[in-house]
Amino acid sequence: MRVLVVGSGGREHALVRTIARSPLVTAVFCAPGNPGIGAHAILVPIPATDIEALTTFAAANAIDMVVPGPEAPLVLGLADALLHQGIRCCGPSAAAARLEGSKQFTKEVADAAGIPTARWEAFTDTHQALDFVRRRGAPIVVKADGLAAGKGVVVATTVEEAEAAVIACIREGAYGAAGATVVIEEFMEGPEVSVFALCDGKNALFLGAAQDHKRAFDGDRGPNTGGMGAFAPPPGFTHATQELVMESIIRPTLTEMAARGAPFVGILFAGLMMTAAGPKLIEFNVRFGDPEAETLLPLLADDLMPALIAACDGTIADIALRWHPEASVSVVLAAQGYPGAYRKGSEIRGLDAASAGDEVSVFHAGTRAEDDRVLSDGGRVLVVNATAPSLALAISRAYHAVDAIDWPDGFCRRDIGQGHG
Structure with a gap:
């Protein structure tokens, strides 16, 4: 089979590496990919949201299956366009992708199906939303209805914080059309x-x-x-x-x-x-x-x-799948300043040393290649994964690999998985 993976991050690197190992696969392509993915697949310079170009490429290159990584092309109808061409796509239609594209739609589905979820209301009017917040009090959760790149959710600990979130979404258009409707729901506690x-x-x-x-x-x-x-x-x-x-x-x-x-x-x-x-x-x-x-x-x-x-x-x-009965830990290396403003283009060294051993993997999430060098090209830049028989050993292996990477412009959390095993 000839497979096209869509996307350019660490998720897509993991998918490409997994798919490339299959004896059923004769060729793997990735659009647009990144330097790490390039070790396992042929990179195709097509943006993940260019539905027409992706569909044309898949048809012209006898692609048997497309595996989309991010949500945006699915919400835009990639699966529908591929199906029209008779090409398998392991992803939902645009109609089904509304489960991510609209939080209000998801809540309606959950209520209709009897799925346990937080009580909620949706609003397009600022005054009605503010009145609801003031009546319910805090803590309370305010969500932009549409895709907002992971930034449209505010867990407000005060009424004032919730009010500011509502105003930013509806009145100020902080998230564009994605925030024209807000979903306000009760605060839930737990891991x-x-x-x-x-x-x-x-x-x-x-x-x-x-x-x-x-x-x-x-x-x-x-x-x-x-x-x-x-x-x-x-x-x-x-x-x-x-x-x-x-x-x-x-x-x-x-x-x-x-x-x-x-x-x-x-x-x-x-x-x-x-x-x-x-x-x-x-x-x-x-x-x-x-x-x-x-x-x-x-x-x-x-x-x-x-x-x-x-x-x-x-x-x-x-189908049944077997999984290794081990623990797995992933640590993200991000550019200084992320998730706010950050600088691109700094060199990253030590990647080969970090990924030595079968139990450690370094996935590229936001990198580019230039003159045989690997440079940072995003907010989340690398994902270092380690597996082991215990969580404690997986944590140790992951951070040992992190410390082998020479990238002064990056940072990571030092407590991933800590206190859980």
Whole structure:
């Protein structure tokens, strides 16, 4: 098979490396990719959101399957365009991708399917939203309805903070059209867990669970980011918990989406709050998480391709995957200043030394190559993963690899996975 992976980050690096190992695959392409991905795939200079160019390339190059990494091309209809050309896409249609493209839509689906989630209301009028916040009080959560690059959610600890978030979204247009509608919901308490399932429209295959660290600095301080690290398995996430999540959240979602004429195909990512009353849905994403993909895929003991094919062909119920019974830890190296303003173009050395050994992987998330040098080219630049029989050893291996990387302009959290095993 000839496979095209869409995207340019650490998630896509992990996907490409996993797919390239399959004996079913004869060629892997990645659009647009990055220097790390270039070691496993042919890079194609097409932006991830150029649906027409991606579809044209896939058709002209006899691509058998497209695996999208980020959410934007799916929301824009990449899967629909490929299906029109008769090309498999392991990702949802634009109609099904609304599960990530609209938080209000997700809440409506959850309510219709009886999925446990926070109580909520949606607003397009500033005054009505502010009145709701003042009546409900704080803590309370304010979310931009649409895609806002991970920046449209405010967990407000005071009414004033919630009011400012509402005004920024609706009145000031801080997130453009994505914030024209706000979803305001009750605050939930508990650890967050990311759960992944591979779906074929009717059935789902559990792909693993991980816990990530969103805040920029140690001790869960600083601004929210796209994720500064992750580890698996999450503490207390038992097989019984897995089955509960699949039965109460994942499968009811598939049933409801099919009933709406938008069957979900691809990777469904459920962000959960593990409350005292049980797991509750925070939000859905319609693709692998980042850095969760870099954390879970190194634990896969089987070939992923048969499962991806089965998801596209509606036969996922026939698939079982084996996973290494180990712990996995991923540490993100980000540019100084991230998630605010940061500088690009500084050289990164020591990557070969860092990735020595089968148990350590260095995934490129925001890099570019120039004159045989690797330079930073994003906010989150590298993801260092390590696996081991215990979480403590995986943490030790990950930070040993981090310390082998020579990049003065970067920083990382030093407490990923700490205190959990």
